[in-house]
Amino acid sequence: MSKSKHYTGLIERYRDRLPVSATTRIISLNEGNTPLIQLQNIPRLLGKAVNIYVKFEGLNPTGSFKDRGMTMAVTKAVEAGSKAIICASTGNTSASAAAYAARAGIKAFVIIPEGKIALGKLAQTLMYDATIIQIKGNFDKGMALVKEVADHAPVTIVNSINPFRIDGQKTAAFEIIDDLGDAPDYHCLPVGNAGNITAYWKGYNEYTTSTDSHPAVTSKRPVMCGYQAAGAAPFLAGKMIDNPETIATAIRIGHPQSWDKAWSAQKESGGWFDKFSDDEILAAQKMLSQYEGIFCEPASATSLAGACHDIRSGKIPEGSTIVCTLTGVGLKDPDTAIKQCVDSQPLTIEAELTAVKKAILDTM
Numbered sequence: 001m002s003k004s005k006h007y008t009g010l011i012e013r014y015r016d017r018l019p020v021s022a023t024t025r026i027i028s029l030n031e032g033n034t035p036l037i038q039l040q041n042i043p044r045l046l047g048k049a050v051n052i053y054v055k056f057e058g059l060n061p062t063g064s065f066k067d068r069g070m071t072m073a074v075t076k077a078v079e080a081g082s083k084a085i086i087c088a089s090t091g092n093t094s095a096s097a098a099a100y101a102a103r104a105g106i107k108a109f110v111i112i113p114e115g116k117i118a119l120g121k122l123a124q125t126l127m128y129d130a131t132i133i134q135i136k137g138n139f140d141k142g143m144a145l146v147k148e149v150a151d152h153a154p155v156t157i158v159n160s161i162n163p164f165r166i167d168g169q170k171t172a173a174f175e176i177i178d179d180l181g182d183a184p185d186y187h188c189l190p191v192g193n194a195g196n197i198t199a200y201w202k203g204y205n206e207y208t209t210s211t212d213s214h215p216a217v218t219s220k221r222p223v224m225c226g227y228q229a230a231g232a233a234p235f236l237a238g239k240m241i242d243n244p245e246t247i248a249t250a251i252r253i254g255h256p257q258s259w260d261k262a263w264s265a266q267k268e269s270g271g272w273f274d275k276f277s278d279d280e281i282l283a284a285q286k287m288l289s290q291y292e293g294i295f296c297e298p299a300s301a302t303s304l305a306g307a308c309h310d311i312r313s314g315k316i317p318e319g320s321t322i323v324c325t326l327t328g329v330g331l332k333d334p335d336t337a338i339k340q341c342v343d344s345q346p347l348t349i350e351a352e353l354t355a356v357k358k359a360i361l362d363t364m
């Protein structure tokens with residue numbers, strides 16, 4: 001163990017709970033260690049005595065939680081001698097894969113749905129210099145293609161069907177317990193492919209299990225609440241759907257890859273799935289920015305939309321501690337943010353003192 005206090009990423013921090021050895025070359029951008037921020041104004045607006053925390057995963061190196069899984073997936077790909085990785089992506093996986101491939105000095109191929117990638121994610125992936133393959137089809141079609149091509153070309157898949165992704169991502173649950181001193185009562189998160197809900201559930205379980213090398217950290221596990229966009233809600237339909245639609249492009253997925261594992265998380269935790277309209281999702285995104293100063297991308301706000309709905313209805317009772325994962329940062333999707341704020345466009349005035357003074361006094 002290094003004596004340095006300098007944080008060097010989640011593999012180093014949780015090395016004894018991850019499948020790496022002393023000789024593994026770690027590919028890291030110091031991901032993880034994201035802030036758990038307690039909301040101060042939204043509980044008051046709800047009029048409910050609840051402790052809501054957000055796990056701001058948008059503060060990872062490429063701006064989403066995908067980095068937690070990618071540090072593990074790329075570390076293991078390189079360890080196995082792989083020279084190239086591939087993924088299908090709604091945007092964040094491609095940005096993350098491209099960054100970690102650059103760091104490792106290997107090649108990244110990313111398959112994205114044409115025209116359905118948020119601007120920030122595309123900009124990142126271009127800058128990290130991945131080979132971008134746009135398809136005339138949605139994420140689910142891209143995912144099917146990736147699985148096929150990996151059988152025919154020397155590339156490692158780094159989508160969340162790669163088990164090392166789940167192992168990296170489970171560390172977010174460890175961090176939450178380490179920060180709070182125990183598991184929360186409820187954990188709320190957006191669900192697309194359902195890799196993340198699977199990973200959190202795995203992490204929470206591992207902290208309640210004692211092994212030869214680890215005593216159990218806690219006996220408590222949270223209730224898992226998975227929220228989807230109304231137009232892309234296969235877990236609510238009870239079956240895969242073919243033409244998912246939502247403004248929250250990161251969860252515009254109709255064929256979730258971790259279907260069975262997500263159902264297990266729901267059942268074993270006594271949790272539930274629910275769905276919210278694009279308007280409800282965007283309202284939650286705006287509320288979080290406006291009342292707490294925290295800007296996440298639309299898909300991420302689905303967790304807060306769901307939590308607020310279930311707190312209001314009493315399904316999540318007063319006195320509860322709730323953690324909402326904010327999966328990605330708001331700057332990923334500037335277009336949606338600006339379109340949403342048409343009523344508060346900048347004032348344009350003459351560049352003189354009286355005009356500025358008038359503008360201020362008119363608005364106060």
Ligand SMILES: *Cc1c(COP(=O)(O)O)cnc(C)c1O
Nearest residue numbers: 092192193194195196250327328
């Ligand atoms: C990938 C992603 C999700 C969905 O996570 P899954 O593991 O696919 O359920 C949600 N929000 C953002 C911002 C994402 O990038």
